[in-house]
Structure formats: C-alpha cells, structure tokens
Amino acid sequence: MTLGKLTRPPKGLRDNLRRFRGNSYSDRLTPPPELMQLVGSITADKYHAVGTEFVRYFTEYGLSPDASVLDIGCGSGRIAIALTEFLSPGANYQGFDIVPSAIEWCQREISSRYNNFEFYVADVRNRFYNPNGPVTGSQYRFPHDDSTFDFVFLTSVFTHLLPADLENYLAEIARVLKPGGRCLATFFLANDESLEHLATGRSDIAFDYSFDHHRVMNPEVPEFAVCYDEPYVTKLLANNGLSVLGPVRYGSWCGRKQFTSYQDFIVMERQ
Numbered sequence: 651m652t653l654g655k656l657t658r659p660p661k662g663l664r665d666n667l668r669r670f671r672g673n674s675y676s677d678r679l680t681p682p683p684e685l686m687q688l689v690g691s692i693t694a695d696k697y698h699a700v701g702t703e704f705v706r707y708f709t710e711y712g713l714s715p716d717a718s719v720l721d722i723g724c725g726s727g728r729i730a731i732a733l734t735e736f737l738s739p740g741a742n743y744q745g746f747d748i749v750p751s752a753i754e755w756c757q758r759e760i761s762s763r764y765n766n767f768e769f770y771v772a773d774v775r776n777r778f779y780n781p782n783g784p785v786t787g788s789q790y791r792f793p794h795d796d797s798t799f800d801f802v803f804l805t806s807v808f809t810h811l812l813p814a815d816l817e818n819y820l821a822e823i824a825r826v827l828k829p830g831g832r833c834l835a836t837f838f839l840a841n842d843e844s845l846e847h848l849a850t851g852r853s854d855i856a857f858d859y860s861f862d863h864h865r866v867m868n869p870e871v872p873e874f875a876v877c878y879d880e881p882y883v884t885k886l887l888a889n890n891g892l893s894v895l896g897p898v899r900y901g902s903w904c905g906r907k908q909f910t911s912y913q914d915f916i917v918m919e920r921q
C-alpha cells in the first residue's frame with residue numbers, strides 16, 4: 651500500500667479525514683508548563699499543534715475512530731488530547747510512560763473525562779527520563795495480550811532509546827499488534843542525505859558520537875537524543891514481521907529542505 655502516492659484517498663479514509671478537524675487549541679485540556687516541556691513544547695499552541703499534526707497522519711494511514719490504540723511513551727498526553735476529538739466512545743486508548751507525574755496528570759485530567767482513555771506507569775530505566783527505573787527497556791514486557799491493538803504509535807520515543815531497548819520494543823509492538831495492524835514511529839534516521847547535512851553542519855542536532863548502529867549527541871546521557879542507521883531499523887522491522895508502508899516520511903531535523911514533519915517517521919504493518 652503506497653498511501654504517500656495516492657491522489658484521492660479511498661472513501662473510508664476520506665470519512666476519517668473529514669471527521670478530524672481538531673478543536674481550537676484554547677478549548678483543549680493543557681498540562682502545566684513543566685509537563686509541556688517534558689515533551690519538548692514551550693507553548694500551549696505548539697504543544698497542541700503537534701497533537702493535531704500526528705492525528706492527521708494517523709488518519710492518512712487508516713486509523714479508524716473505533717480502533718484500539720496503544721501510545722508508547724505518551725508523556726503528558728500531547729497526542730492523546732488530540733485523539734479525544736477523533737476516537738469514538740467505543741474505541742480503546744491505552745498510553746504508558748516512565749514519568750509518573752505525567753501519567754498522574756493524564757489520569758486525573760483525561761481519563762476522568764474520557765473513560766475509554768487509560769494511562770499507566772511503566773517503571774523502565776532511561777538515563778534521561780527515569781534513571782532509577784528498576785527494569786531495562788530491553789526486559790520490559792508490555793502488559794497486553796498478543797494481537798490486541800489496531801494501531802500503535804511512538805512520537806519522539808525511539809529518539810530516546812538505545813538499541814537493546816529499541817529491539818525489544820519492536821518485538822513487543824509486533825506481538826501486541828493485530829495482524830494487519832499498523833504502527834507509526836518517529837526516528838532520527840542516518841542515511842546518505844542526513845549524514846551529508848550532519849557533516850556540513852546544517853542539522854539542528856549534532857550526533858558526534860558513533861556506535862555500531864547508532865549515534866548520540868551526549869555520551870554521558872546517551873538517551874538525550876539517539877539517531878539510528880536507517881538500514882539497521884529497516885532490518886529490525888523485517889526481522890519482526892513488520893513491513894514498511896509507503897515511503898519513509900523524512901523530517902526537517904537534519905536541515906533537509908523537503909520534509910513531512912520535524913522527525914522522520916515510518917509506518918509499518920504487522921504481516
């Protein structure tokens with residue numbers, strides 16, 4: 651399926667796109683500044699704009715209003731808040747994160763208003779976000795049965811995970827997705843184009859420390875920002891029975907002039 655090349659989306663997809671306009675940002679639930687900053691947003695408008703942007707991508711890739719959805723690394727609910735305006739009361743949304751204060755806010759403010767939105771803490775270690783977590787991302791088993799979800803997403807999460815954690819999370823995603831279910835995940839991908847931009851200083855981020863399959867910005871706290879070799883990611887997806895849907899959607903982070911979003915993103919489908 652090459653949705654990126656379609657000029658006229660099929661009818662079901664047109665209905666989904668029509669359905670999502672998004673409320674005015676001033677009408678949306680908004681977390682306190684420290685919980686917006688946790689996910690990299692300085693202002694409420696920018697915070698909500700990212701939610702609206704990604705829900706539109708999800709609908710382009712077939713997210714249905716009645717879907718069962720898993721939001722991995724949901725932070726303070728930036729995408730969940732936008733999804734409350736798209737998903738129907740019959741849908742099921744599950745979000746987890748490793749920062750308890752963010753999850754407490756989501757439970758108090760979002761689940762109390764939308765009881766089909768559930769949030770839970772996963773006490774997983776990450777030197778940047780949760781340095782004392784007792785479980786590594788490479789060991790963590792998602793608390794969901796096999797083949798539970800129609801749609802899984804990770805926005806700006808694999809950009810903070812090291813390879814052993816990425817590998818386990820991809821295996822877990824393949825396990826909990828239904829056959830034919832889809833996952834949208836953002837990355838910083840190293841390929842010929844982004845490496846040239848990095849080498850000539852056009853990138854927003856300098857990934858100066860290289861390892862076998864990834865690069866980091868800060869070797870003391872590597873999870874601050876992680877860039878993966880694109881062929882390594884592609885191979886991991888194939889090894890987990892996840893096929894890439896349409897073209898990879900490259901982002902502006904490295905200074906490229908033609909882009910879809912800020913980070914790169916890949917949409918995959920469980921075979």
Ligand SMILES: C[S@@+](CC[C@H](N)C(=O)[O-])C[C@H]1O[C@@H](n2cnc3c(N)ncnc32)[C@H](O)[C@@H]1O
Nearest residue numbers: 689723724725728747748774776779787805806
């Ligand atoms: C830049 S924020 C993005 C949050 C959210 N996805 C969004 O787009 O608003 C990165 C998030 O990843 C979470 N995170 C980091 N490591 C994680 C892990 N191993 N499992 C789940 N979440 C993780 C962090 O706690 C943080 O909330």
